[in-house]
Amino acid sequence: MMRLERRPQPSEAWSWATPILAVVLTMIVGGILFVFLGKDPILAIRTIFWDPLFGSFASYTRPQLLVKAGPLILIAIGLSLGFRAGIWNIGAEGQYIMGAVTGAAVGLAFYPSEARWLVFPLMIVAGAIGGAFWAWIPGILKVRFGTNEILVSLMLVYVAENILAYAALGPLKNPEGMGFPGSRNLARWDTTANPELIAGTGMHWGVAFAFIAVIAAYVLLSRHTLGFAIRVTGASPRAAAFSGVDPKRLVILAMLISGALAGLAGIFEVTGPAGQISIDFGVGYGFTAIIVAFLGRLHPIGILLAGLLLALTYIGGEMAQLQLGLPAAAIQLFQGMLLFFLLALDVLTNFRPRFGADAAA
Amino acid sequence: MQRRTLLAATGAAAALCATLGAPLHAQDDPLTVGFIYVGPVGDGGWTYQHDQGRLEVEEHFGDAVETIYQENVPEGADAARAITQMVLAGADLIFTTSFGYMDATAEVAEQFPDVKFEHATGYIRGDNLATYDSRFYEGRAVEGLIAGHLTESNRIGYIGSFPIPEVIQGINSSFLHAQEVNPDVEMVVVWAYTWFDPAKEADAAQALIEQGVDVILQHTDSTAPQAAAEQAGNVYTFGQASDMAAFKPMPRVASIIDDWGPYYIERVQAVMDGTWEPTGTWGGMSDGHVVIGEITDAVPAEVKAEAEEMIDAISSGEYHPFTGPINKQDGSVWLEEGEVATDEQLLGMDFFVEGLTGDIPS
Numbered sequence: 001m002m003r004l005e006r007r008p009q010p011s012e013a014w015s016w017a018t019p020i021l022a023v024v025l026t027m028i029v030g031g032i033l034f035v036f037l038g039k040d041p042i043l044a045i046r047t048i049f050w051d052p053l054f055g056s057f058a059s060y061t062r063p064q065l066l067v068k069a070g071p072l073i074l075i076a077i078g079l080s081l082g083f084r085a086g087i088w089n090i091g092a093e094g095q096y097i098m099g100a101v102t103g104a105a106v107g108l109a110f111y112p113s114e115a116r117w118l119v120f121p122l123m124i125v126a127g128a129i130g131g132a133f134w135a136w137i138p139g140i141l142k143v144r145f146g147t148n149e150i151l152v153s154l155m156l157v158y159v160a161e162n163i164l165a166y167a168a169l170g171p172l173k174n175p176e177g178m179g180f181p182g183s184r185n186l187a188r189w190d191t192t193a194n195p196e197l198i199a200g201t202g203m204h205w206g207v208a209f210a211f212i213a214v215i216a217a218y219v220l221l222s223r224h225t226l227g228f229a230i231r232v233t234g235a236s237p238r239a240a241a242f243s244g245v246d247p248k249r250l251v252i253l254a255m256l257i258s259g260a261l262a263g264l265a266g267i268f269e270v271t272g273p274a275g276q277i278s279i280d281f282g283v284g285y286g287f288t289a290i291i292v293a294f295l296g297r298l299h300p301i302g303i304l305l306a307g308l309l310l311a312l313t314y315i316g317g318e319m320a321q322l323q324l325g326l327p328a329a330a331i332q333l334f335q336g337m338l339l340f341f342l343l344a345l346d347v348l349t350n351f352r353p354r355f356g357a358d359a360a361a
Numbered sequence: 362m363q364r365r366t367l368l369a370a371t372g373a374a375a376a377l378c379a380t381l382g383a384p385l386h387a388q389d390d391p392l393t394v395g396f397i398y399v400g401p402v403g404d405g406g407w408t409y410q411h412d413q414g415r416l417e418v419e420e421h422f423g424d425a426v427e428t429i430y431q432e433n434v435p436e437g438a439d440a441a442r443a444i445t446q447m448v449l450a451g452a453d454l455i456f457t458t459s460f461g462y463m464d465a466t467a468e469v470a471e472q473f474p475d476v477k478f479e480h481a482t483g484y485i486r487g488d489n490l491a492t493y494d495s496r497f498y499e500g501r502a503v504e505g506l507i508a509g510h511l512t513e514s515n516r517i518g519y520i521g522s523f524p525i526p527e528v529i530q531g532i533n534s535s536f537l538h539a540q541e542v543n544p545d546v547e548m549v550v551v552w553a554y555t556w557f558d559p560a561k562e563a564d565a566a567q568a569l570i571e572q573g574v575d576v577i578l579q580h581t582d583s584t585a586p587q588a589a590a591e592q593a594g595n596v597y598t599f600g601q602a603s604d605m606a607a608f609k610p611m612p613r614v615a616s617i618i619d620d621w622g623p624y625y626i627e628r629v630q631a632v633m634d635g636t637w638e639p640t641g642t643w644g645g646m647s648d649g650h651v652v653i654g655e656i657t658d659a660v661p662a663e664v665k666a667e668a669e670e671m672i673d674a675i676s677s678g679e680y681h682p683f684t685g686p687i688n689k690q691d692g693s694v695w696l697e698e699g700e701v702a703t704d705e706q707l708l709g710m711d712f713f714v715e716g717l718t719g720d721i722p723s
Binding site: 060067165180188269280281315318319325329 | 446447449460
């Protein structure tokens with residue numbers, strides 16, 4: 001018989017070991033899955049985890065890792081600040097979309113201006129505001145009326161998706177697009193393009209902002225009073241109240257920051273890799289970022305690594321599809337497994353497994 | 362130069378595959394042909410048919426070609442990467458099989474002038490970028506004729522994907538020919554804004570059925586509308602892109618089958634012979650690119666005979682589905698009596714014909 005015994009304190013060692021263990025278990029079970037699909041598991045795992053970094057096309061795929069990881073990290077950093085304080089913003093996808101739509105709308109309003117020095121920064125600010133506003137709604141509703149921010153932020157994702165579709169079909173539609181929905185290509189218009197900062201690195205402004213966000217969050221959590229307020233609220237809301245933390249202010253702040261970062265990810269994506277506002281602009285970065293935040297233990301450095309790891313499974317997964325003929329669904333299953341194992345193993349952080357009949361009374 | 366080392370590297374990877382029991386190469390230098398798909402190969406419609414074409418290429422050329430594909434590639438940021446990776450994996454000829462890949466294909470084609478690209482249903486061509494499409498409106502004319510006869514409620518439903526010329530041609534063509542045999546017919550168009558999304562397609566079909574529609578045409582790729590019609594019982598449908606034979610004889614009474622195999626084989630051969638040109642191909646029934654699947658017994662014999670007559674007339678070039686007089690929705694004259702629409706007119710079609718209700722979203 002095995003029983004679980006609550007640890008007096010969450011185990012520091014396990015909290016770092018479980019993500020690694022989850023990756024290893026995913027590789028093993030995923031490998032078994034690939035065997036059943038008639039593929040060589042070692043080759044498949046190698047293609048997913050090794051080839052994007054060191055394979056023959058690594059000069060192309062390595063930069064792509066940053067392109068894919070950038071928005072994930074940027075969003076996850078914002079989410080982690082709230083999550084640490086028990087503020088659950090699940091609607092980052094919606095804030096990401098609203099950031100992109102707001103920013104793109106501002107940019108397109110200036111078409112065909114050539115004043116990049118003015119338009120591009122304005123778009124970035126508009127993107128951050130758009131995302132922050134979308135996150136502020138569930139925040140203010142929670143503070144004023146006690147609504148559940150999980151539910152409200154999630155539902156606002158669907159509203160955002162409809163606003164996106166409306167924008168792509170209506171106000172932002174490319175007048176020269178032969179009737180096909182979607183805005184002008186922002187990445188191909190010099191004023192609004194968000195190209196690679198150094199050619200061949202994949203490093204665009206969004207990736208740069210993601211790195212800045214990692215450092216800022218690290219400093220914030222370790223040095224700043226807001227970071228202290230977040231940490232102490234997460235540990236014990238009662239203690240936080242006694243130490244003078246205003247929980248309402250904290251909710252609003254956490255929502256605004258996470259929304260703004262998601263909005264930034266959106267505007268950098270729409271001006272760079274995606275290029276245009278289209279109906280299927282939202283590819284789920286906002287939801288995947290939740291996985292990234294938890295996989296990274298809500299710690300800035302952890303999130304950086306987790307974002308890169310998830311990007312790796314995306315890029316490697318595409319390569320495995322192409323080179324080994326693995327079905328797309330098998331790759332999605334593989335990514336799902338990663339979160340599943342992480343959550344399952346999380347039990348070890350808070351509980352100690354005891355073996356034997358009646359180890360504890 | 363870089364490409365050569367890349368090719369050598371792929372060769373090594375392939376050799377590795379071969380030793381592990383996945384025979385990719387049997388000959389020294391097969392032509393690698395890549396396909397980018399918008400849906401899963403098992404969608405039973407559009408992507409399935411392209412994949413059938415890929416398999417025909419494999420069968421026809423045997424060891425002389427190697428085919429690779431990637432399915433479920435989103436029409437957006439990820440498309441350019443998927444195409445680039447395919448080039449890096451050694452593809453010599455790449456077919457991108459959805460309208461939304463147009464910008465991405467053009468972008469990648471510029472970067473790799475030695476690789477040949479073919480984009481389905483688009484309008485951008487380049488030195489190494491060809492386009493190809495089929496005259497689906499020819500098949501739509503036959504569907505419209507059958508639908509006009511079959512409907513009892515005089516309401517035909519049409520699930521549109523995106524309001525682009527190709528889709529509008531299909532709506533106009535089917536409506537014109539339904540109206541010809543049934544002047545009281547009405548057509549209800551709903552826009553799904555997707556090529557493949559079974560849930561949305563099922564919702565659209567359900568919404569149409571609730572509005573009293575008893576024949577449904579679709580320009581989306583899944584069989585979900587067929588399933589919805591089957592459940593409703595008395596609603597007729599047509600297979601789209603693929604035969605969708607599983608729903609025979611009811612609700613699926615006929616189908617438009619896209620047969621890409623002959624075109625793919627022709628183009629692969631052209632690359633091998635060094636005669637490949639960045640052409641714009643628009644094949645129809647006469648080329649065998651558009652085929653009408655079996656018309657089932659749920660269709661009365663005289664209607665079936667009439668449909669077959671039309672198929673023959675279109676195939677022989679004797680009849681063009683857009684032959685005047687045809688007015689636009691606003692009543693203005695589009696084609697005079699006996700005038701036949703030019704390809705340019707069709708490729709830019711952005712209006713409904715007279716008698717259709719509702720607006721094209723713009």
